[in-house]
Amino acid sequence: MKKHLLTATLLLSVCFFAFSQPGINNKMSKIENEMGYIIKKYNPTIAKTDTSLTYTFADTAAHSKELYFVFDQDKKCKLRSWTYTVRAYYQKTFNVIRLNKGSDWKQIEPNKYISKYSEHMLLVADDKKLSIIVTRVNFTEDEFKQLITAK
Numbered sequence: 001m002k003k004h005l006l007t008a009t010l011l012l013s014v015c016f017f018a019f020s021q022p023g024i025n026n027k028m029s030k031i032e033n034e035m036g037y038i039i040k041k042y043n044p045t046i047a048k049t050d051t052s053l054t055y056t057f058a059d060t061a062a063h064s065k066e067l068y069f070v071f072d073q074d075k076k077c078k079l080r081s082w083t084y085t086v087r088a089y090y091q092k093t094f095n096v097i098r099l100n101k102g103s104d105w106k107q108i109e110p111n112k113y114i115s116k117y118s119e120h121m122l123l124v125a126d127d128k129k130l131s132i133i134v135t136r137v138n139f140t141e142d143e144f145k146q147l148i149t150a151k
Contacts, residue, residue, distance in 0.1 A: 024121055024136050028053065028075045035067070063089060079135040090130040097123060097132065108147050117144045 023031055035055055038044055044057035051071050058064040063086045070079040084090040098105050098113060105113040105123055114137070115121040122137045139147070 023069065023077050023080050024119075024134060026077050028069075028071050028077070031069055031077060038067075062086065065089070077136075079133065081131055081133045083129065083131040085130065087130060090125075090132065094125045094132050097134065106148055108150070114144070114147055117141060 023034070026034075031053060035053075038055055038057065039046070042057035042059060044055040047054040047056075053067075053069040053071075055067040056064065063084070065085070066081075066083040068079075068081045068083070069077050072078045082090075082093055084093070097103075103119055103121065103123075104116040106115075107113050111125040111127065113123040115123070120137055120139070122133075122135050124133045124135075125131070126133075
C-alpha cells in the first residue's frame, strides 16, 4: 500500500510539473520531446495527424488520462487539453494551472479564466467531463478589458 501511495505521489508531482505549463505556441516537435518521459514510462497510445497529437495512457488500473494538442498551420500549439478519470487528479491539475503566477489567470465565468493580455489564453474546466482546456484566443486590448471588468 505504501509503495503504491509513494508511486502515485511521485507520479503526481512529475505530472503536475509537466502538465502545469500549457504549451500554447510551442512547436509540435518540442511537445513531442517534452512528452518523451510519458512514452518511456507509460507506453501510451499515440495518435498523430498533421494538426494534432493525442497521448492516452493509464498510470494505475483505476486511472487513465488523455493529453490532446491541436496545432495551427505553422505547427504551433493552439489548444491543449487534459482529460482524467479520477476527480482528484483533474482538480489538482486545474488548480496548478490556474494558480500559475506567470499566466495571471483572471476568472471571467465559473471555471473559465483568461490569462494576462500578453499571453492570449483561455482556460476552461469541465467538472462533469473531468477535462481542462487551454486555448489560444485572439482579442483586442479593449475586448480583454471588457472581459475583465464584466465579471
